[in-house]
Amino acid sequence: MELRHLEYFLMVSKELHFTKAAEKLGISQPTLSHQIKMFEQEIGYSLFNRIGKKIELTKVGEIVQQEALNIQGSIQSMSSQIEAFTKLEIGELKIAVLPGEITDLVSTLCIQFNQLYPNIKVFIQTTDQVEKAVLENRADFGIGFHLNQSSLLQVTKLYDEEFYLISNQSNGEQRVSFSSVLDGPLILFPSMHQCRKILDKTSYEVGKQLEPIVETSSIESILKLVRSGVGRSVVSRTLYEFYDTEDLSFQHIENPSLTRSVYLVMKKNCFINYAARKYIKLLVREIEKLCFHTDKDSITSLRSSIL
The missing domain is CATH 1.10.10.10 (Winged helix-like DNA-binding domain superfamily/Winged helix DNA-binding domain)
Incomplete structure (x- = not known):
């Protein structure tokens, strides 16, 4: 053969x-x-x-x-192992990531990564099929949410995050019920967005209709409209932390609360190249710095295996 x-x-x-x-x-x-x-x-x-x-x-x-x-x-x-031993900080990094907030997180970290490793090219592939991209070797690793388990993949839970209701003024309450979130005008991502899918699913479960006054795929537009008082919005903590939101108020959502888990996916028994190891290390450090709710056992295992 x-x-x-x-x-x-x-x-x-x-x-x-x-x-x-x-x-x-x-x-x-x-x-x-x-x-x-x-x-x-x-x-x-x-x-x-x-x-x-x-x-x-x-x-x-x-x-x-x-x-x-x-x-x-x-x-x-x-080939990657040979290159890693011979070229070290020269090469490329391919990351598969679900559309939405995680793309913002990954892209923002590329700024720091480029400053540390300017000779490594980074390719971010936004796709709904993160696992497939990793299995077909089109990505060194992937980051996503509801990943389908495969015997060929190593899936590591990175952290849990919640969603906030954000507005341009505070009413003094730290928490708000999900039903109350739906009572006022909302500015939301389109239905294809991962954050919106969670909102649509939860609305259906509580028997209410979700009818945003404005839909836009731009987080900058959402924040601008919220600042101007057009309405409120629901965003993940990832987005809230990575954008200039100090002038906005946020509330924790409960009854039910809105949360999701973020996972790292790699092929089992596959060599993790130099660039991927350094980027994942940077990612873990950023998650811990922002005090996200991490799975300590998973992070410890990740560190011992590749970091």
Whole structure:
């Protein structure tokens, strides 16, 4: 079995189109088809169902795809280890992160990271499929919320955070019920935003309709509108801490409270390169500095394994 056969197979399994895969590989379509046929003969089974111009993976093809990804990951890990030992602070870092507040956290930390390691390029991939990006080696690690468990992934709980009701003036109360939050005009993120999904779900559970007066994906716009008195908003503590909010008042939400857990996800038994280790160390330090509610056992385990 040749490594190029795995490379060709993975590209076809990704594109599900021989011509497109051949173009990306820089070879002719007949050559690619011939190489895949040779690979199938070596495996002893068909890897693709061919239906006219369309193709799809067979069950055997799905098995081979997963194992080929593991082999590809091992090869990349070997290259990363060699590079880490020889170049140290030169390289790149790829992070997969869910859209929303965590993207702001990750992006803001890139400023500090760049000051410390200016020769390391950072690529932030915003995606709803954090686990898939890590499994397919498109990211060194990922950060997200409700992650699906996989036997191939190491998932570490970083911290729990709550959501605040923010306004331009204080009424003297530190806490507010969720029902009261819905009584006044609200300025919120769109429904696709992670914070909004939690609000929509909770509203449905308490039997109330969530009808914001303004929807915007810009946190700067939300804060500006709240300052001007147009309405109140609900934001995560991550956003509240990372933006200039000293002139705004916040209240803890209860009955029910709004909280979520933030997780770090990596491939199991995979080498963590120099850049990833340094960034995760910076991330953990920032979380602890902001006094987020961390899972001490998880953080301790994380430190001992990669930091």
